[in-house]
Structures are given as structure tokens and as C-alpha cells.
Amino acid sequence: MDFESFFAQALDGLREDGNYRVFADLKRHSGEFPKATRFREDGSTHEVTVWCSNDYLGMGQHPDVVTAMKDAIDTCGAGAGGTRNISGTNHYHVQLEHELADLHGKESALIFTSGYVSNWAALGTLASKIPGCIVYSDALNHASMIEGIRHSRAEKRVWKHNSPEDLERKLAADDPAAPKLVAFESVYSMDGDIAPIKEICDVAERYGAMTYLDEVHAVGLYGPRGGGIAEREGLMDRLTVIEGTLGKAFGVMGGYITGSRQLCDFVRSFASGFIFTTALPPSLAAGATASIRHLKQSTAEREAHQDRVARLRSLLDRRGIPHMDNPSHIVPVMVGNASKCKWISDILLDNYGIYVQPINYPTVPKGTERLRITPTPFHSDADIDHLVGALNALWSRCALARAVA
Numbered sequence: 402m403d404f405e406s407f408f409a410q411a412l413d414g415l416r417e418d419g420n421y422r423v424f425a426d427l428k429r430h431s432g433e434f435p436k437a438t439r440f441r442e443d444g445s446t447h448e449v450t451v452w453c454s455n456d457y458l459g460m461g462q463h464p465d466v467v468t469a470m471k472d473a474i475d476t477c478g479a480g481a482g483g484t485r486n487i488s489g490t491n492h493y494h495v496q497l498e499h500e501l502a503d504l505h506g507k508e509s510a511l512i513f514t515s516g517y518v519s520n521w522a523a524l525g526t527l528a529s530k531i532p533g534c535i536v537y538s539d540a541l542n543h544a545s546m547i548e549g550i551r552h553s554r555a556e557k558r559v560w561k562h563n564s565p566e567d568l569e570r571k572l573a574a575d576d577p578a579a580p581k582l583v584a585f586e587s588v589y590s591m592d593g594d595i596a597p598i599k600e601i602c603d604v605a606e607r608y609g610a611m612t613y614l615d616e617v618h619a620v621g622l623y624g625p626r627g628g629g630i631a632e633r634e635g636l637m638d639r640l641t642v643i644e645g646t647l648g649k650a651f652g653v654m655g656g657y658i659t660g661s662r663q664l665c666d667f668v669r670s671f672a673s674g675f676i677f678t679t680a681l682p683p684s685l686a687a688g689a690t691a692s693i694r695h696l697k698q699s700t701a702e703r704e705a706h707q708d709r710v711a712r713l714r715s716l717l718d719r720r721g722i723p724h725m726d727n728p729s730h731i732v733p734v735m736v737g738n739a740s741k742c743k744w745i746s747d748i749l750l751d752n753y754g755i756y757v758q759p760i761n762y763p764t765v766p767k768g769t770e771r772l773r774i775t776p777t778p779f780h781s782d783a784d785i786d787h788l789v790g791a792l793n794a795l796w797s798r799c800a801l802a803r804a805v806a
Contacts, residue, residue: 418739418762419738419739419740419742419743419761420739420761420762420763425439425449425750425756425758426439426440426441427439427440427449427451427756428440429451429461429462431462431467432462434451434456434459434461434462434777434779435450435451435452435454435459435777435779435780435784436448436449436450436451437449437450437451437756439750439756447754448754449750449754449755449756450754450755450756450780450784450787450788451756452755452756452757452774452775452776452780452788453756453757453758453772453773453774453775454775454777455648455649455650455775456649456650456652456777457621457622457649457650457706457730457775457777458621458622458650458652458696458702458703458706458777458778459652459702459777459778459779460621460650460651460652460653460692460695460696460702461652461653462652463652463691463692463695465691465692465694465695466652466653466688466689466691466692466695467688468691469684469687469688469690469691470653470684470685470687470688470691471684472687473493473683473684473686473687473688474683474684476683477491477493477683477684478683479682479684480679480682481494481679481680481681481682481683482680483679483680484676484677484678484679484680485669485675485676485680486676489679489680490680491680491683491686492683493683493684493686493687493690494512494680494681494683494686496686496687496690497510497512497686497687497689497690497693498510498511498512498657500690500693500694501645501657501659501693502659504620504626504627504628504659504693504697505628505629505631505632505637505643505645505659506628506632506637506638507637507643507659507660507661508660508661508662508665509659509660509661509662509664509665509666510657510658510659510660510665511523511657511658511659511665511668511669511675512647512655512656512657512681512686513655513656513657513658513674513675513678514654514655514656514678514679514681515646515648515654515655515656516545516617516644516645516646516647516648516649516655516656517544517545517656518545518656518674518675518678519545519644519645519646519656519657519658520543520545520546520548520549520615520644520656521545521548521549521552521674522549522668522672522673522674522675523549523613523642523644523658523668523672524536524546524549524550524553524582524584524613525548525549525550525552525553525672525674526553526667526668526671526672526673526674527553527582527611527613527642527664527667527668528549528550528553528555528582529552529553529554529555530667530671531580531582532580533579533580534553534555534556534579534580534581534582535555535556535557535558535575535579535580535581535582536550536553536555536556536557536558536581536582536583536584537557537558537559537560537568537571537572537581537582537583537584537610538550538557538558538559538560538584538585539559539560539562539563539584539585539586539596540559540560540561540562541562541563541586541589541591541592542584542585542586542615543586543590543615543617546584546586546615550584558571558575562589563594563596563597565597565600565601565603565604568583568601568604568605569604569607569608572604572605572607572608572610573608577608577609580611581605581608581609581610581611582610582611582612582613583601583604583605583610583611583612583613584613584615585601585612585613585614585615586614586615586616586617586618587614587615587616587618587619587629587630587631588616588618588619588623588630588729588730588731589618590617590618590731590773591731591733591760591764591765591771591773592725592727592731592733593725593727593728593729593730593731593732593733594727594728594729595630595727595728595729596614596630598614598630598631598634598636598640599634599636599639602636602639602640606639611641611642612639612640612641612642613640613641613642613644614631614640614642614643614644615644615645616628616629616630616631616643616644616645617644617645617646617649617656618649618729618731619645620645620646620649620650620651621649621650621651621692621693621696621703622650622703622706622730623703625700626696626697626698627650627693627696627697627703629643629645631643641660641661641664642658642659642660642664643658643659643660644656644657644658644659645657645659647685647689647692650696651689651692651693651696652688652692653685653688653689653692654681654685654689655681655685655686655689701778702778705778706730706776706777706778707730708778709776709777709778709780709785710730710732710776712776712782712785713732713774713776713780713785713788713789714732716785716786716789717732717734717789717792718804720789720792720793720796720803721796721803721804721805722734722789722792722793722796722803722804723735723802723803723804724774724804725771730775730776731773731774731775732773732774732775732776733760733771733772733773733774734771734772734773734774734792735769735770735771736759736770736771736772736801737768737769737770737771737801738770739759739761739762739767739770741770741799741801742759742760742761742770742771742772743759743761744799745759745772745792745795745799746758746759746772748795749791749792749795753787753791755787755788755791757772757773757774758772758773759771759772760772760773774788
């Protein structure tokens with residue numbers, strides 16, 4: 402087989418469909434978030450405003466976080482020096498796990514190198530090690546959850562997105578004695594919709610099922626202390642596992658689960674994705690701890706964030722730019738064509754200094770291509786006006802349909 406030709410043909414197919422991903426080469430400006438310098442292939446640079454960052458609150462550049470990371474490097478050096486089991490558990494890791502358990506009202510927490518790994522390792526371990534476990538997965542669960550469930554080789558049922566009724570039908574059809582695990586998210590990252598957590602818990606409890614909630618796009622952003630949607634709605638105690646990330650609203654890197662002491666110890670003891678990987682650098686753990694502690698006390702970032710989201714939506718409505726209506730901070734501007742979506746993104750970056758990545762298939766279904774915009778507390782009125790003005794001009798150039806007020 403001519404492997405190089407195979408690779409080239411597959412990549413050419415992505416380019417023809419408008420689905421080939423190009424990385425923007427960016428250097429963020431410390432203290433000036435969301436500003437960055439973009440490096441072009443020809444070596445030239447220009448300044449851009451980032452509109453698609455998952456650093457939702459700009460905590461990646463918060464003085465408390467940066468200082469904590471620098472202090473940890475001065476104290477401990479760069480790396481952890483090993484896996485958690487073999488010399489790699491630093492006191493900063495232990496402090497972070499205590500902080501996370503407290504954030505979600507759980508007995509214990511366990512940190513991983515990313516949110517992807519925490520889902521893959523935790524779901525894969527629970528579903529494979531509990532004899533006869535059946536997993537009930539929301540149809541729009543993240544790839545990391547799907548991969549973890551697939552890796553477990555447990556029986557799987559996919560229920561209609563955000564439908565407690567369909568979940569109940571699936572649960573009722575199975576052996577009442579079989580162990581069951583219901584896995585879902587709170588805020589779904591592409592559409593920005595929010596799960597009916599209470600109703601899902603009601604159904605799961607009727608059938609004795611464990612509940613596993615992914616809050617990666619909600620932690621830091623919702624709830625009086627940033628514990629997520631479940632905290633906001635007073636439901637954290639009803640969830641068996643709450644999973645989250647340190648790489649989005651907390652602004653650093655890593656993933657975690659929280660739950661009972663026994664459950665977290667079980668995953669710690671059996672998850673290969675935890676056992677056989679080097680621990681997070683102590684500086685990342687220190688920075689995450691500082692971020693969580695700050696957001697537990699401060700609501701200013703969350704309030705400013707919600708204000709920016711509301712202003713952007715209002716101006717998009719005024720110009721008839723179609724965006725998906727949802728109750729979260731994620732603003733999907735709907736294009737519906739892969740080539741046009743990429744073209745708009747390229748023109749925004751090259752001509753307007755606006756960076757927002759096109760979201761095409763397979764991340765979203767064909768025909769629902771979009772620009773996924775994530776405002777932050779640090780986007781000014783002028784930034785928002787510039788973005789909406791640019792979108793308005795490009796919408797006309799592309800002859801795209803406008804929303805009817």
C-alpha cells in the first residue's frame with residue numbers, strides 16, 4: 402500500500418469539503434486578554450482579538466493564578482517527577498483535590514491531565530469494573546465520554562438528547578437488577594443548551610442508577626461559588642460523580658472527578674489512564690487551586706461575563722445575524738455551509754483581526770456549520786461592536802439568510 406498517497410487523499414477530501422482544520426499560530430498577551438499576536442506562514446504578524454477561547458473568564462492571566470504558578474516553580478521546579486503513584490504526588494496536587502471536593506460538596510476528588518482523560522478513564526473504569534454494568538449515554542455526549550464508554554466494552558444505551566422520557570424508556574426495558582450508570586453533560590459545548598438535571602436525576606433514582614455529570618463548560622461560570630449548573634440548581638448531592646476541567650473557566654490545564662471517597666479511590670486504583678501517566682506539574686495544580694479559590698469568593702467575573710453575552714446577543718439580533726437561542730454563555734452563530742463558514746472565519750482573521758474558529762463536520766452535523774463565539778468579561782463594547790459589524794458585512798457578501806426579529 403502507498404501509505405503517503407492514502408494520507409494525502411484523505412486530507413484532500415477534507416479540504417474539498419471545507420473541513421480541513423488550520424491552526425492559528427497565536428501568542429497571547431499577558432495582562433491584555435483577549436488580545437493576541439498572530440504569526441502568518443510568511444513570517445509577518447498582526448494583532449487579533451480572540452473570540453473563541455475556552456478561557457471563559459480570563460483566569461489564565463489572573464494575577465493570583467500567575468503568581469501561584471511562579472511561586473510553585475520557584476519552590477518545586479518544573480515537573481512532577483513521576484506518576485502519582487511513584488514520587489509524583491506533590492502537596493499542590495493534594496491541596497487541589499481538597500479544593501475541588503469542597504467546590505462540589507463531595508468527599509473526595511481525583512485530578513487527571515485533561516478533561517478528556519478524566520472522562521475516558523473514569524467512565525471506562527467504572528463501566529468495565531462494575532460487573533454487568535449498563536451505561537445510558539446522552540446522544541450528544543462529548544467524544545471523551547463516548548470513547549470512555551466504548552473502551553469499557555460495557556453494554557450501552559444511547560438516549561435522546563436531554564430527554565428524561567426516553568432515558569426512562571431505556572432504563573425500564575432492562576433488567577432491574579443490572580447495575581446502571583447514566584452519563585450526561587450540563588452545558589453542551591456546541592449548541593449551548595443545558596440538561597434538565599433534576600428530571601434526569603429523578604429518573605435515574607427510580608431505577609437505582611448512578612449519575613455521572615460532565616460540568617466542563619459550567620464550572621467556574623455558574624453557581625454562587627462557581628460549582629456549575631448542579632450547584633446553581635441545588636442538585637450536587639444527587640449526583641454520583643461530577644466531572645470537570647481546569648482548562649476552561651479556571652484558565653489552567655487538567656481534568657478531575659469528584660465523588661465519594663470510595664468511588665474516587667476505586668478509580669485511582671484501577672484506571673490505567675491515571676495510574677500510568679505522569680502527574681500534572683505542581684505549578685499547574687497551584688494555579689488551578691488559586692483560580693478555584695478566587696472564583697469561590699468573587700462573583701464579579703461571572704456577572705461581567707453574563708453582561709457581555711447579553712450585549713452580544715442583543716446586537717446580533719439587531720442585525721439579524723442568526724444565532725442559536727440557548728440559556729448559556731455559548732453563542733453559536735449559524736452559517737449552515739462548511740465552505741462559507743471557513744471563508745468567513747478566514748476573512749475575519751485576515752481583514753478584521755477577529756479570530757473565531759469555524760466549527761464544521763464531524764464536530765457538528767453537516768448543514769449546521771457555525772462560528773462558536775465565546776464572549777469574556779474582557780471583551781469591550783468596542784470589541785463587540787467591531788465583531789458584529791464585521792459579521793454584518795460578511796453576511797451580506799455571502800448572501801446568507803438573516804434572522805427575522
